[in-house]
Amino acid sequence: MANDFRFQDGVAVITGAASGIGTGLARKALSLNMRVVLADIQAEALNAFAKTLTGEVLAVPTDVSDPAAVEALAQRAWDTYGGVDLLFNNAGVMATGFIWEIEPERWQRSFGVNVFGILNGIRSFVPRMLKAGTPAHIVNTSSIGGFLPSPMMAPYSTTKFAVVGLTESLHGEMQILQAPIGVSLLAPGPVKTGIFDDPFGATVPPAAQQLVDILRTMLATQGLTPDEFAERVFTGINRGEFWLIPQPESLDALLRQRVENILAGRNPELPQL
Numbered sequence: 001m002a003n004d005f006r007f008q009d010g011v012a013v014i015t016g017a018a019s020g021i022g023t024g025l026a027r028k029a030l031s032l033n034m035r036v037v038l039a040d041i042q043a044e045a046l047n048a049f050a051k052t053l054t055g056e057v058l059a060v061p062t063d064v065s066d067p068a069a070v071e072a073l074a075q076r077a078w079d080t081y082g083g084v085d086l087l088f089n090n091a092g093v094m095a096t097g098f099i100w101e102i103e104p105e106r107w108q109r110s111f112g113v114n115v116f117g118i119l120n121g122i123r124s125f126v127p128r129m130l131k132a133g134t135p136a137h138i139v140n141t142s143s144i145g146g147f148l149p150s151p152m153m154a155p156y157s158t159t160k161f162a163v164v165g166l167t168e169s170l171h172g173e174m175q176i177l178q179a180p181i182g183v184s185l186l187a188p189g190p191v192k193t194g195i196f197d198d199p200f201g202a203t204v205p206p207a208a209q210q211l212v213d214i215l216r217t218m219l220a221t222q223g224l225t226p227d228e229f230a231e232r233v234f235t236g237i238n239r240g241e242f243w244l245i246p247q248p249e250s251l252d253a254l255l256r257q258r259v260e261n262i263l264a265g266r267n268p269e270l271p272q273l
């Protein structure tokens, strides 16, 4: 894919770009000679990361849960580069614990970042892309957890399920309009990132500690690096894949089992980790 990426030399916007998957996407976009707009709520980490990069980079500290901030991000991208070809709605947060013990503020933050963050991206970027009328692509990040719900991380499960529905709707609406805007639902499996280190300093409740320890170990031992992961993501975008599932081995068998259980009316079983 080295020299035939559809949006080679174009402009990419990446939210949640100060850490993890966002950093891999940024490096990959720059390697394709794209100009890159990086957004993250962690301003210091974002600016520090931007300094490590070579190429045309604009860092815009942004809280994606704030519609005005995302609108300002879009305006900044258009003012600076005249358009956006590729939008990664990538920012996301994890929250664990028993449903009834997780503070309402954490529930709200989960929906604010994981769902409204993406909605804000759609609201600010899609009208501008439609007006431009040129080919563009939007990647919304869910998770394999958006297909396979898990106890002890309900804010994550519910928001990532919502992202699947939101993104399929967006794809359908682009088809209705016959717009030149492609859409992908990105569902990562394990990637070595800081997803279990809450950027707002929230700690893991004791009831969820064992699960989080297992998942942290899974990321460390089985996870792709952000750069390996980004390589697969860009290949999928180039192929125009809606279902962007770079690690199907983490999803397929379990999803098939889930759907068969639902169709057969079998009650859910506890996920085996």
Ligand SMILES: NC(=O)c1ccc[n+]([C@@H]2O[C@H](COP(=O)([O-])OP(=O)(O)OC[C@H]3O[C@@H](n4cnc5c(N)ncnc54)[C@H](O)[C@@H]3O)[C@@H](O)[C@H]2O)c1
Pocket (backbone or CB within 6 Å): 015, 016, 017, 018, 019, 020, 021, 022, 039, 040, 041, 042, 062, 063, 064, 065, 090, 091, 092, 093, 113, 117, 141, 142, 143, 144, 145, 187, 188, 189, 190, 191, 192, 193, 194, 195, 196, 197, 199, 219, 223
């Ligand atoms: N790492 C995995 O194994 C994995 C698996 C499935 C899905 N994902 C998803 O991939 C995406 C990227 O996560 P990651 O694994 O790189 O985690 P990460 O924690 O390393 O990076 C997420 C980034 O999002 C930023 N962020 C959080 N709230 C924000 C806000 N309000 N506004 C702007 N930025 C904000 C954080 O500051 C952080 O830099 C997330 O949506 C996550 O749910 C990750």
